[in-house]
Amino acid sequence: PQAYVFNPLEWVDPLGLAGDPAKATHITYQGLKDGRPYVGYASKPGFGHSEQDVLDYRYGKNYDAFDIAPKAFYKGEGLEGKYTARGLEQRQFEKLGGLEGTSNKQNPVGPNNPRREEYLAKADEHINKPPKACE
Numbered sequence: 833p834q835a836y837v838f839n840p841l842e843w844v845d846p847l848g849l850a851g852d853p854a855k856a857t858h859i860t861y862q863g864l865k866d867g868r869p870y871v872g873y874a875s876k877p878g879f880g881h882s883e884q885d886v887l888d889y890r891y892g893k894n895y896d897a898f899d900i901a902p903k904a905f906y907k908g909e910g911l912e913g914k915y916t917a918r919g920l921e922q923r924q925f926e927k928l929g930g931l932e933g934t935s936n937k938q939n940p941v942g943p944n945n946p947r948r949e950e951y952l953a954k955a956d957e958h959i960n961k962p963p964k965a966c967e
Contacts, residue, residue: 854910857881858917862924863895863902865935869928872902873921873940879909912954915947919955922948 858875861883874890881889883904895901906920907913922941928934941948 852877853914855879856909856914857886858908858913859883859886859904860906860917860920860924861887861902861904863898864900865898867899868933868935870898870902870935871921871924871928871940872936873917875914875917883907906958915951915954916958918947919951919953920958922952923955923959 853875856875856877857879858873861872861874863870863872872890874886876886876889886907887902887904891902905924906917908916918941922939925934925936925940931939941951945951
């Protein structure tokens with residue numbers, strides 16, 4: 833039988849970035865959806881991306897679901913960046929009133945999340961970090 837040969841280049845991840853949060857840029861963002869705040873987390877493989885690059889990657893540059901397009905309020909890289917971003921997502925969600933105060937459909941980092949305590953600890957560490965001195 834005859835068949836088309838698969839293109840092996842489609843399977844290759846030459847930089848080894850696909851799906852590895854340790855090699856990604858992470859953000860926490862907030863927008864307005866259905867008249868209420870929406871808090872989210874997004875990531876993009878690789879380092880050095882701008883906040884907008886990560887948002888565009890997440891939403892395919894289509895922000896029609898939002899009343900006001902989201903803006904990032906945190907950007908980090910690697911696992912520490914991910915943990916901080918996820919924790920900040922949860923803290924901001926709580927600050928805005930949880931499911932009642934936001935348009936989020938679920939708790940971002942719920943009580944059953946196995947990394948919940950690690951995420952929240954990183955967020956609290958970030959929030960409580962003293963401001964950098966002006967030079």
